[in-house]
Amino acid sequence: MSQAFTTSTGERRVAAIAAQCVMCGLCLPHCPSYAVTRNEAESPRGRLALMARIAAGEINSGSYPSLDSCLACGRCELVCPPKVPFIEALTLTRTANASVREHWTGKLARQWLRRPALLRLLMRNAVAVRAFLPASLRRRANLDGLAPIFNARTMPPLPTGTRNMIGSPTLILAGCAAQTLERGAVEAITIIATASGTEPMFDSARCCGALGRHLGHPTLACAPIVDGIDCAVAINSGCTAHWRQQLAPHEVLGVVAWLEQRLVPLSDRLTPRPLRVALHLPCTQQGLVGETDALRRLIDQLPGAIPIELPAQPGCCGSAGSYCMNQPLISQQLGSTVAEQIRALAPDVVISTNGGCRAQLAQALFDQGASIRLLHPAELIAAYLTGSPI
Ligand code: SF4
Ligand code: SF4
Known part of the structure; x- marks a missing residue:
């Protein structure tokens, strides 16, 4: 059996958070897992009640399916009138109880996050041999969705000279x-x-720990060196909030805010092209990171681009770290729903700041026989800048 809370501080904090819930149910229509299962135990207030009982020692600690099926998306927090910090309670409970039943592929990915070059090799090989793998693994790991990412062409260099570095x-x-x-x-x-006019320095050898924290393993995080750096930018919305926690008091910009800044001196160099751009807003971007309005402003600056909004619900695509591997039924249902919404809007391209979400949606679109490109916003801007095909 998993161990109980290691400190009474954690128990008291979870109990205090759960006590803030007034059971109003306003969060229920915004909870993606509840939208699929319609099970009160898999709603935010149902999970808070369960966590309170675990914290009080009324029931055994250990693995509970209704906690395992939480996406940790934080959407409940965004609409909660008393602002119950649900994710804090969930993280404390998962950390104390290591409660998530993890698929072996998730364990493998988590262990290999400290060796990203090896993880890449593993994923590339899995994509290459996906036709020979069991269909369930192929879908859980989004291997068809990952294929375009691993086979992507290299972008051409800028056609004209660059400015002096400043x-x-x-x-x-x-x-x-x-x-x-x-x-x-x-x-x-x-x-x-x-x-x-700035020199980018990439730190790609370290992990922010987001995936580990999803599963109650927060110690995976390791901080990069930031001394002497004025500006740090997280490339992926799923990582941004975790980097901010890791690196405080250093400021960490989200990639959309950074792109908006960089685009100002480049506006006269963008090649106009008509393009219907669907905006996928990852849960982390809507919640912890923000920058949703900044993303809309960014697309408005691209000549000829028409931003298209996806429906607000269910919003979550079901990717959620390794959730797609741990909870395939709910994950694939959510991915399928969002993919249908995308197809109905018929955009030329979908942008999302989260690579996991793009792989999940690419897989769902593939399953539905649709072919719509999914890009990071930076890829879209670079295409406008270089005039390269999309
Ligand atoms: S974090 Fe997301 S999935 Fe979990 S209870 Fe809140 S809204 Fe539902
Ligand atoms: S909206 Fe907040 S207070 Fe109301 S049921 Fe959900 S978690 Fe509880």
Whole structure:
């Protein structure tokens, strides 16, 4: 059996958080897992009641399916009138109880996050041999969705000269994602940074720990070196909030805010092109990171681009770290719903700041026989800058 809370501080904190819930139920329509299961135990208030009982020692600690099925998306916090800090209670409970039943692929990915180059090799090989793998693994790991990412063409260099470098370098907190999901974004950010007169320094050898924290393993995080750096930018919305916790009091900019800044001196160099751009807003971007309005402003600056909003619900695509591997039924239902919404809007391209979400949605679109490109916003801007095809 898993151990109980190691300190009474954690128990008291979870009990105090759960006591803030007034059971109004206003969060229920916004909870993606509840939207799929319609099970009160898998709603925010149902989970808070369970966590309170575990903290009080009324029931055994250990693995509870209704806690395992929480996406840790934080959408309940955004609409909660008394602002119950649900994620804090969930993280404390998961950390104390290591409660999530984890699929072996998730364990493997978590262990290999400290070795992102090896993780990339593993994922690349899995994508290459996916036709021979069991269909359930192929879908859980989004291997068809990952295929375009791993086979992506390299962006061409800027066609004209670049400006002189000014100011101190920008540290790009690329993390393990740079080696795996965000190779295109790394290339695009290099193009944009160089064109706008700053020198990008990528730190892709370290992990922010986001995936580990999802599962109650917060010690996975390891901090990069930021001394002498004026500006640190996280490349992926899923990592941004975790980097901010790791590096406080250093400021960590989200990638959308940084792109908005860099685009100002580049506006006269963008190649106009008509493009319907669907905006996928990852849960982390809507909640912890913000920058949703900044993303809309960013697209408005691209000549010819028309931003298209996706429906607000269910919002979450079901990727959520390794949730797609641990909870395939709910995850795939959510991915399928968002993919149907995308198809109904028929955009030319979908942008999302989270590579995990893009892989999840690419897989769901593949399953539905649709072919719509999914890009990091930096990739879209670099294409406008270089005139390269999308
Ligand atoms: S974090 Fe997300 S999935 Fe979990 S209870 Fe809140 S809204 Fe539901
Ligand atoms: S909205 Fe907040 S207070 Fe109301 S049921 Fe949900 S968690 Fe509890």
